[in-house]
Every structure is written in C-alpha cells, then in structure tokens.
Amino acid sequence: MSLKVVPQSIEIRNNKIEFENLLFFIIDSTSSVKIEPLIGYDAIIIDSKDADFAKLILRKIRGHYNPEFYLKPIFLINYKESKDPILQNMNDGIIHSYDQLKDIADVAKQIFLKTTQLDYQLVATFEAQMVKKVLNYMYTRDLKTLKPIPDLNSAIGYTYPEISVNFDSAEETQVLEILGWGEKEGLIWPDFFERIYLCNNCNGGFLSYREVCPHCNSSNSSAQDLVHHFPCAYIGPLSDFRNTIDNSLTCPKCNKALRHIGVDYDKPSIIHHCNNCDKNFQDFFVKAKCISCTQDIEVQYLIPKSINIYKLTKRGRTAAANGFLSSGREVEDIFGAISMPVFKTLLHYEIERIKDNTEQKSSIAIINIENILELYKKTGKKGEKSILENIVNLVRENIRTTDFIAFENSSTLYLGLINCDYLQSEADLLNLKTLIEKLIRNNFNDFEVKINFKVKLLQPFNKSEFQLDELTKELFD
Amino acid sequence: MRFLDEFINYMSSVDAAKLFRMFWFFFIFEFFRFFLIEISTIIFWKFDSIFRKKGIADARLSLLKSQPLVSIIVPGRNEGKHIFKLVNSLKEQTYQNFELIVIDDGSDDDTAVICRNLEHNGMINAFYRNDVRGGKASAANLGLRYARGEFIVHFDADCSYDRDAIENILVPFFYNPKIGAVGGNVQVRNYKESLCATLQALEYYDTISIGRITTSELGIYRVISGAFGAFRKEALDRLGGWDIGPGLDGDITVKIRKLGYVIHFEPTAVCQTSVPVTFNRLIKQRLRWDKSLIRFRLRKHRDVFIPNDSFRFSNFISFVENVTYNLILNVKWYFYLLDMLFNFTSQLVFIVPMNIVLYTVNNFMKFLVFSPFRDRKNEGITYFLIYIPLMVFYFGYFLRIVRTTAYIQEIFFKASYKDNWNPAKSSRQAKALKL
Numbered sequence: 001m002s003l004k005v006v007p008q009s010i011e012i013r014n015n016k017i018e019f020e021n022l023l024f025f026i027i028d029s030t031s032s033v034k035i036e037p038l039i040g041y042d043a044i045i046i047d048s049k050d051a052d053f054a055k056l057i058l059r060k061i062r063g064h065y066n067p068e069f070y071l072k073p074i075f076l077i078n079y080k081e082s083k084d085p086i087l088q089n090m091n092d093g094i095i096h097s098y099d100q101l102k103d104i105a106d107v108a109k110q111i112f113l114k115t116t117q118l119d120y121q122l123v124a125t126f127e128a129q130m131v132k133k134v135l136n137y138m139y140t141r142d143l144k145t146l147k148p149i150p151d152l153n154s155a156i157g158y159t160y161p162e163i164s165v166n167f168d169s170a171e172e173t174q175v176l177e178i179l180g181w182g183e184k185e186g187l188i189w190p191d192f193f194e195r196i197y198l199c200n201n202c203n204g205g206f207l208s209y210r211e212v213c214p215h216c217n218s219s220n221s222s223a224q225d226l227v228h229h230f231p232c233a234y235i236g237p238l239s240d241f242r243n244t245i246d247n248s249l250t251c252p253k254c255n256k257a258l259r260h261i262g263v264d265y266d267k268p269s270i271i272h273h274c275n276n277c278d279k280n281f282q283d284f285f286v287k288a289k290c291i292s293c294t295q296d297i298e299v300q301y302l303i304p305k306s307i308n309i310y311k312l313t314k315r316g317r318t319a320a321a322n323g324f325l326s327s328g329r330e331v332e333d334i335f336g337a338i339s340m341p342v343f344k345t346l347l348h349y350e351i352e353r354i355k356d357n358t359e360q361k362s363s364i365a366i367i368n369i370e371n372i373l374e375l376y377k378k379t380g381k382k383g384e385k386s387i388l389e390n391i392v393n394l395v396r397e398n399i400r401t402t403d404f405i406a407f408e409n410s411s412t413l414y415l416g417l418i419n420c421d422y423l424q425s426e427a428d429l430l431n432l433k434t435l436i437e438k439l440i441r442n443n444f445n446d447f448e449v450k451i452n453f454k455v456k457l458l459q460p461f462n463k464s465e466f467q468l469d470e471l472t473k474e475l476f477d
Numbered sequence: 478m479r480f481l482d483e484f485i486n487y488m489s490s491v492d493a494a495k496l497f498r499m500f501w502f503f504f505i506f507e508f509f510r511f512f513l514i515e516i517s518t519i520i521f522w523k524f525d526s527i528f529r530k531k532g533i534a535d536a537r538l539s540l541l542k543s544q545p546l547v548s549i550i551v552p553g554r555n556e557g558k559h560i561f562k563l564v565n566s567l568k569e570q571t572y573q574n575f576e577l578i579v580i581d582d583g584s585d586d587d588t589a590v591i592c593r594n595l596e597h598n599g600m601i602n603a604f605y606r607n608d609v610r611g612g613k614a615s616a617a618n619l620g621l622r623y624a625r626g627e628f629i630v631h632f633d634a635d636c637s638y639d640r641d642a643i644e645n646i647l648v649p650f651f652y653n654p655k656i657g658a659v660g661g662n663v664q665v666r667n668y669k670e671s672l673c674a675t676l677q678a679l680e681y682y683d684t685i686s687i688g689r690i691t692t693s694e695l696g697i698y699r700v701i702s703g704a705f706g707a708f709r710k711e712a713l714d715r716l717g718g719w720d721i722g723p724g725l726d727g728d729i730t731v732k733i734r735k736l737g738y739v740i741h742f743e744p745t746a747v748c749q750t751s752v753p754v755t756f757n758r759l760i761k762q763r764l765r766w767d768k769s770l771i772r773f774r775l776r777k778h779r780d781v782f783i784p785n786d787s788f789r790f791s792n793f794i795s796f797v798e799n800v801t802y803n804l805i806l807n808v809k810w811y812f813y814l815l816d817m818l819f820n821f822t823s824q825l826v827f828i829v830p831m832n833i834v835l836y837t838v839n840n841f842m843k844f845l846v847f848s849p850f851r852d853r854k855n856e857g858i859t860y861f862l863i864y865i866p867l868m869v870f871y872f873g874y875f876l877r878i879v880r881t882t883a884y885i886q887e888i889f890f891k892a893s894y895k896d897n898w899n900p901a902k903s904s905r906q907a908k909a910l911k912l
C-alpha cells in the first residue's frame with residue numbers, strides 16, 4: 001500500500017487541499033516548522049510517521065496565544081502510535097487515508113460553528129487568560145472534563161494535555177496553579193484522583209524514596225534479624241549465632257544450639273547497621289531524593305498536591321462561550337499606572353477640556369503585547385508583575401508627565417496623551433514599541449515580543465467609553 | 478496502769494541469763510547482727526575513709542582525665558512517659574561522656590513513638606525495641622549488645638539521679654581496679670506521699686543505705702539495685718549479660734563476684750526512686766523480690782556451697798549470710814515464736830510488749846547513731862523520728878509475713894515461673910532448665 005492514497009476527486013497541490021469549501025494544509029516532514037503562515041488555512045493535517053515531529057507541530061499550534069491558531073482543527077494521518085498524552089489528546093481526529101476527508105471536514109465544520117459562538121473579550125490576568133483559553137478549547141471540542149494522564153515527561157508525573165500544552169514539561173506545576181485558580185473562580189469542580197508529593201526545592205515530582213540512617217542519612221545499610229535465646233536471655237543479631245564451620249546456629253552466651261523458633265528462641269525485631277557511620281538503628285528515616293535537583297528531603301517536608309479530575313461547572317460552561325468576569329484579582333496595582341475607572345474619568349475631563357479649546361489636540365492609544373503570555377508562562381505570577389512594572393517605568397520615562405497610563409489586562413495598556421496630535425502620538429508610540437521590544441529582548445534571552453498599537457485623536461463629542469471601545473476594535477480587527 | 482506496774486516489776490526481777498533466754502532472738506540477730514556489727518563496720522568505714530580520701534581524689538582525677546565512654550542502658554516496658562524527664566535530667570550530670578540507650582521491651586503504649594522522636598532529635602543515642610516482649614533481662618542484654626562504652630550504667634526510667642551520680646558511681650572503678658560493679662544509693666523520693674512510703678524510706682535508709690555500706694565493707698554486698706548500678710562492660714561481656722529474672726539484679730551481682738571481681742556500694746552516688754504508696758502494691762512488689770531469693774540463691778547458685786574452681790570464700794560467706802539472715806532467720810523467728818508459746822506461755826503477756834520495747838529502743842538508737850553517717854538526707858531527722866515506733870510492726874511483722882508467704886509459694890509451688898514478670902516463653906524454658 002502506498003503512503004498517500006488519494007481519491008480521484010481530491011487534488012493535493014503544494015500541500016493544499018480544497019474540500020467542501022474548506023482549505024486544508026498538509027504538514028509533512030519536508031515542511032517548515034514555522035506555523036505563522038498557517039493562519040489562512042481552515043484546518044491542518046499533519047502527515048508524519050515521526051511522532052516527535054507531529055508533537056512539535058501540535059504543541060506549537062495548540063500552545064499559541066492566538067485563538068486563530070490554538071483552536072484550529074488539526075488531524076493526523078500516517079500517525080504512528082505514540083504514548084505522548086498531548087499528541088493523543090490534542091488532535092481532532094486520526095485518518096488512515098484521504099478517503100476519510102469527508103469525516104474530518106465534518107468535524108472541522110463543527111468546530112468552526114462553535115468557534116464563531118465564542119467571545120474573545122480579554123480577561124485581566126495571566127491565569128484568567130490561560131483558563132479562558134482552555135475553556136474555549138473545551139467548548140469547541142465538547143469536552144466536559146480535564147483529566148490528568150500519567151506522563152513520564154511531566155515534571156510532576158501527570159499531564160493535563162489541554163493546559164500542559166502551553167508549558168514546558170519542567171513548568172508543569174504552573175498547570176496546577178492555573179487549575180487551582182479556575183477552581184477558586186468556580187469554573188471547574190475538582191474530583192479527587194490522586195495525591196502527589198513534590199520536591200520543596202524545585203517542585204519536581206520524580207522522587208526516589210529510600211530508607212536512610214537516622215544518624216548520617218546514608219542509605220548504605222544492611223538489616224539483620226535480632227535473635228533472643230530464651231534460656232539465657234542472650235539477644236543479638238543473627239550473625240552472633242553463626243559459626244564458621246557449619247550452618248547451625250549456636251548461642252554465643254550459653255553455647256547451646258538454636259533448635260526451634262518460638263520454643264527456645266525467637267526473632268523479636270530487626271536491626272539495621274549503617275555501613276557509612278557504623279551505628280545501629282531500628283527506625284530508619286524515609287527520605288525522598290529529588291531526581292531533578294538531587295535535593296534530599298525528609299518526607300514531611302515534601303509538598304503534597306491533589307491531582308484532580310476537573311469537571312466544568314455551569315459557570316464554567318457559560319464562561320467558555322460567553323466569556324467571564326473574573327471575581328478574583330485584576331492586574332495588581334502597578335506603580336506609575338492608574339486603574340481603568342480612573343483612566344476613564346481623566347479621559348472624560350480631557351474631552352470636556354478640548355470641547356472648549358478646539359485648537360487643542362489630544363490622543364488616546366492602545367498597546368497590546370500579543371505574545372506576552374508566552375513570557376508569563378516562563379516567569380509565573382511574580383514575573384508578570386515585575387515585567388509590567390518595568391514596562392510602565394519605561395513608558396513613563398518616555399512620555400510627558402501629564403500623560404497617563406492604565407492596564408486593561410496584563411497584555412494591554414491604554415495611554416492618554418495630552419496636548420499631543422496624531423502624528424506626534426504615532427511617533428511616540430512607534431518609539432515606545434521599539435523600546436519595549438528592546439527591554440524584553442535584553443531581559444529575556446532575546447525573546448521577541450509582538451507589539452501592536454493604535455492611536456486615535458480624542459474626539460470632543462463622543463463619550464470616553466465609546467472612544468476606547470472604537471480604539472480597541474480597530475486594533476484587534 | 479496496773480499492767481504497767483506488773484510489767485516493770487516482772488522485768489526488773491528477771492536476771493541477765495533469763496533475759497537472754499527470753500529474748501534470744503532479739504539479742505542474737507537484731508542486736509548483734511544489725512546493730513553491733515553494722516555500727517562497728519560503719520565506724521571503721523568512716524575512720525578508714527580519712528585514709529582513702531587521697532586515693533579517692535586521685536581516682537576522680539583519673540576518671541575525669543581519661544573520660545571513658547559510659548553507656549547508660551535503660552531497659553523497660555511502657556516507660557515512655559518517664560523517658561523525657563530522664564533525658565532532660567541527664568543534661569545536668571557532671572559527667573557527660575555517655576551514650577544513652579533506651580530499650581523497649583514490647584511496650585503497648587506510646588513508648589515507641591516518644592522514644593523514636595527523642596532518638597531522631599538526638600536526645601537519645603539509640604533506641605531499640607523488641608516488638609515481641611522478651612523480659613527485662615533480654616532488654617538489658619540488647620542494650621549491652623550494642624553498647625560501646627567501657628562502663629555500663631544501668632538505670633530505671635522512673636528514677637531520678639543526683640547531678641554527680643554518674644561521676645560518683647564511676648570513681649570506685651578508678652580507685653580499685655578489682656572493682657567490677659558498683660551499686661548506687663537508692664533513696665525514696667515520695668516518702669511523704671503516704672505512711673507506707675515513709676516506712677519504706679526508713680527501711681531503705683536503714684537496710685539499703687547503711688546495710689549496704691556494711692556488706693560492701695565486709696565484702697558480702699549482695700544485690701546491686703537495678704535502679705542504679707555500674708558495671709565494667711568487660712565483666713558483663715564475659716557473662717553474656719543478664720540471665721532471666723526475677724532477681725536478675727542479685728543474680729548478676731553474684732556472677733560478677735564469681736568472676737573474681739570486687740562488688741562495691743557507693744553511698745555518694747544517689748538515685749531517687751518512687752516506692753509503692755499502698756500496702757497492697759508493696760505486698761505485690763515484695764512477694765516478687767522475696768521469691769527471687771529462693772530461686773537464685775538456692776536453686777541456681779547452689780555451686781557457691783560446693784567447693785570447686787569458682788569457689789571463693791567471700792562468695793560462700795555472702796551466701797551463708799544472705800541465706801541465714803533472710804531464709805533461716807525467717808524460719809528461726811517462727812522457731813522463737815514456738816519456743817515462747819510453749820515454754821513461756823504464762824509470761825507471754827510480758828514478753829510480747831517487751832519485745833516491742835526492745836526493738837523500738839534499738840530502732841531509735843540505730844537511727845540516731847547512724848544519722849550522722851548519712852551524707853545525703855532527704856529530710857531532717859525529726860521528720861522520721863515519730864515514725865520509728867511503727868518500724869517494729871512494719872519490719873517485725875508486716876514484712877516478715879510477706880516474706881514467709883513468698884518463700885512458701887516459691888519453695889512449694891515454684892510460683893515465680895508463673896509470674897507475669899517474664900513472658901511465658903522464657904519462664905517455660907527457665908523451668909525446664911532448672912534455672
């Protein structure tokens with residue numbers, strides 16, 4: 001059987017298939033691993049026997065911050081069985097030949113239908129954005145639960161494919177934090193599945209448990225039965241009773257042979273001898289050695305975590321389609337920035353002011369850092385705050401003192417540029433974009449942020465909310 | 478009043494010979510052995526100690542200089558509640574180069590939990606536990622097996638020890654290299670708790686402190702108390718440790734003496750113990766102690782009466798002394814009772830009160846004469862003085878009846894093998910081997 005069985009009616013040209021008004025792109029091992037050009041296609045078919053390659057592509061698409069990518073229908077052909085939970089769970093179907101194109105086309109259409117029902121309203125924080133992403137994915141795929149799957153490649157031993165796909169395996173504990181947040185928000189409901197213990201140093205879940213000497217922590221010890229000879233009350237390790245000649249056991253105190261356990265002797269306990277420090281002990285410590293960071297930890301200091309199966313709550317189901325308002329934290333107060341309500345109030349006053357002074361021009365601007373989520377994935381919650389602080393500092397240094405800044409969420413900020421016309425504002429924003437890109441690049445290993453911005457002149461006769469909405473729509477369209 | 482007149486009249490009419498005939502038991506045993514011999518030994522000991530002073534100071538110096546490792550072994554069952562207190566009090570000891578080994582003989586309470594924790598925190602050097610109970614001897618032997626010290630000090634978990642107790646119990650080993658074991662001075666801590674405890678305090682003071690100075694001086698010191706004793710590890714190793722009890726304390730003392738070592742009593746090494754506060758519990762304790770005399774003196778160590786290789790004259794004397802003044806004395810007392818009943822029937826009304834008077838006067842004299850020899854007093858002389866008249870009843874009647882009961886039970890029924898002191902498995906073996 002040849003590898004590509006293509007029915008007559010289907011034509012593959014430059015890895016593209018048009019079928020029932022859908023444009024499929026086939027990624028095979030000769031394709032580039034760059035996924036950005038895929039944005040125009042309706043669905044992707046990965047054609048590879050190389051599981052690692054398929055996994056790489058799948059991870060790239062599903063881990064993307066942009067719903068245009070991460071919600072895209074992906075199918076596998078010529079798939080070689082793999083145990084990887086992401087590869088197994090994050091595809092939308094496996095086909096064996098292009099005859100089945102009709103089947104996957106139907107699946108893709110279903111997904112599209114659901115996708116159009118989604119609301120892409122931005123949410124404030126990193127966790128919220130992650131949860132939103134997962135909920136969107138679950139909604140479009142009709143998933144009701146998030147199930148942990150045992151996975152040797154995950155640092156904690158379990159993978160939740162829908163969330164883990166966003167993280168390196170070493171950052172798997174962040175997955176638990178995000179799930180915890182979703183649980184706190186009432187979007188998902190936990191059902192206990194398993195308890196795990198994590199390293200208190202690196203959060204690793206691969207621990208080697210050993211019995212160690214309580215005096216020196218060495219695991220180099222040997223155990224022996226203690227033997228109690230009733231007639232003379234002698235008690236000592238079994239080796240005391242051995243002789244060099246034969247297999248019989250003789251009491252070193254009274255020289256009688258041991259005859260029958262329970263009658264003239266017994267073995268009341270076990271004793272351990274440490275070959276490292278030469279001490280004897282009965283109660284060894286159990287210590288866990290972390291395979292990742294080699295830290296040796298007393299078991300009571302391990303971090304216990306519950307691994308749960310999460311079900312979507314009613315609130316979660318609604319939120320998946322309609323978006324949700326986080327009752328939890330908003331972007332934390334960042335020194336140098338003001339809150340959104342204050343921003344709107346100030347904007348309102350500025351509109352009133354330019355109404356009276358028509359020759360005065362002021363502008364509003366929005367900056368969105370498209371892929372900053374990628375950065376937060378690496379730095380976690382703490383990093384999020386310090387990145388935002390650095391950005392605010394930088395912006396403040398490069399605008400006028402009368403201008404004001406507010407965060408809509410951790411990837412979007414608004415600027416009010418006072419006495420600044422459109423051209424000047426656009427120039428300012430272009431400069432800020434370059435500066436922010438440079439800041440991130442210098443601090444995060446050449447990480448390239450994608451910054452989009454939009455500037456509008458403030459209109460004297462429109463409400464501040466309306467003008468901000470217009471600005472936002474223009475940026476995202 | 479009339480009786481008192483008659484009593485005094487009768488007594489004054491009796492001449493010396495008749496007095497001795499009527500109270501021979503008192504004069505021979507009580508006055509001679511427990512007063513004259515003890516007082517002369519003690520005066521000699523006190524006098525002699527002036528000459529020993531330099532030697533003892535030198536011994537102390539060489540102990541403190543060489544700092545030998547001492548293994549304190551504390552065998553016990555369900556003693557966990559006392560261990561923390563013991564551990565803490567040991568921090569106060571003037572001699573600190575010791576390892577503390579606690580052995581749990583199959584406790585069924587929190588002992589293991591408490592001791593494991595103390596072991597983990599480094600407050601106990603080693604904790605060994607037999608999940609299956611093996612008896613006190615096997616517990617002590619387990620401690621001995623893993624002890625690393627040159628000297629073994631045997632403690633009871635529920636006792637407390639003077640700050641210098643360990644130091645003082647070790648000094649004799651450096652004074653006389655022939656000393657193989659040293660007994661500590663056990664005093665009653667709870668002597669104020671009840672009349673029963675007060676009487677025992679007097680008893681301990683009299684027979685145990687003063688009595689042991691005497692027997693130690695005479696070389697016939699019999700029982701190193703399990704509450705506080707120190708041993709050369711070498712001696713214990715040669716013996717393979719303790720044999721199964723009860724009476725293992727006396728047994729090990731005899732065996733060490735048989736090895737040719739000197740056994741010493743050290744009055745300055747003080748340990749405080751709690752005694753039974755009710756007569757009921759006291760009876761139980763004493764029955765167990767007294768039964769062991771028969772078992773170990775007569776059954777197991779018969780050989781001390783038979784001249785052979787290991788025969789030593791002082792061992793023989795120690796045995797004769799012990800057997801005489803405990804077993805035979807007990808029999809003799811009944812003999813005396815019968816003597817009086819049949820030969821002095823009519824005078825009995827005078828003889829009984831006179832005996833009480835004689836004993837009480839003797840007790841007062843002993844107490845007053847010996848008191849200056851006490852280094853370490855738990856209470857002023859006056860506290861005990863008012864209890865002295867009761868001693869004749871406590872010693873002369875109460876303890877004697879208990880002892881007799883024990884002897885009868887042990888001689889005729891071998892009761893101690895049934896005692897739950899040892900697990901059944903060990904007792905069965907011991908009985909079969911005639912131990």
Ligand SMILES: [Zn+2]
Pocket residue numbers: 199200201202203204290291292293294295
């Ligand atoms: Zn680790």
Ligand SMILES: [Zn+2]
Pocket residue numbers: 213214215216217218274275276277278279
């Ligand atoms: Zn060790």
Ligand SMILES: [Zn+2]
Pocket residue numbers: 229231232233234251252253254255256
């Ligand atoms: Zn044996």
